[in-house]
Amino acid sequence: MFAAPSDQPLPRLGNPRKFAQQGVRLSGQVPLSALERLGEALVTNEGQAEVALAFGISEERKLVVRGRVGAELVLTCQRCLGPVTVPIDADIALAIVPDEATAKNLPSELDPWLVAEEEINADLYAMVEDELLLNLPAVAYHSELCIDPETLSIGKPETASQDKANPFQVLEQLKGTPKK
Numbered sequence: 001m002f003a004a005p006s007d008q009p010l011p012r013l014g015n016p017r018k019f020a021q022q023g024v025r026l027s028g029q030v031p032l033s034a035l036e037r038l039g040e041a042l043v044t045n046e047g048q049a050e051v052a053l054a055f056g057i058s059e060e061r062k063l064v065v066r067g068r069v070g071a072e073l074v075l076t077c078q079r080c081l082g083p084v085t086v087p088i089d090a091d092i093a094l095a096i097v098p099d100e101a102t103a104k105n106l107p108s109e110l111d112p113w114l115v116a117e118e119e120i121n122a123d124l125y126a127m128v129e130d131e132l133l134l135n136l137p138a139v140a141y142h143s144e145l146c147i148d149p150e151t152l153s154i155g156k157p158e159t160a161s162q163d164k165a166n167p168f169q170v171l172e173q174l175k176g177t178p179k180k
C-alpha cells in the first residue's frame, strides 16, 4: 500500500471553495477517456493525465488553485497525418470565481475558474480538461521529418507530378549533349 499519491485517481467532484479555505492538496490521475471534449482532438484516449493541485487563499484574499497537469497526448501530425505523441506539462493558476464580472477583475497571472456560488461540487475533471485544451498545440507535427521531402515541396500541386525531370538534366539539355 505504498502507491504514490499520483497513482490514485483524482476525485472527480469537489468543493473548490471549501478546499481553498482548508488548503487542500490533491494529486492523482485523470483518465483521458473521461474527457470527451479533449477526446475529439485525440487519436487515442488511452492513458492518464497526471494532476497536482494546491488549493489556498492568495495574498489578495482570492480563492485559488495552483498546480500542474501533465499528459502524453496522441494527436494527428498535420504533415503525415499519422499519430504523434505530444507531451503537455502545464502550470495551473486559477482563481475560483462565481461569475464573469469577477473573472474580469483578476490579476493577469490568474485565470478564472467559474464555479457558481450555489455549486457545492465542481467537476475537477472539467477544469483539468480545460487546462489541457488551453495547452494543446494549434498544430501538431512530428519533430523528425516524417514524410518524403519531395511530397513536402509541393508549392504548385499541379506541376509537382509533371516536373519529375531532374533540373540538372534539364540544364544539360539546354546546354546541349550531356557529357559522358
Ligand SMILES: [Zn+2]
Pocket: 077, 078, 079, 080, 081, 082, 084, 141, 142, 146, 147
Ligand atoms: Zn508526421
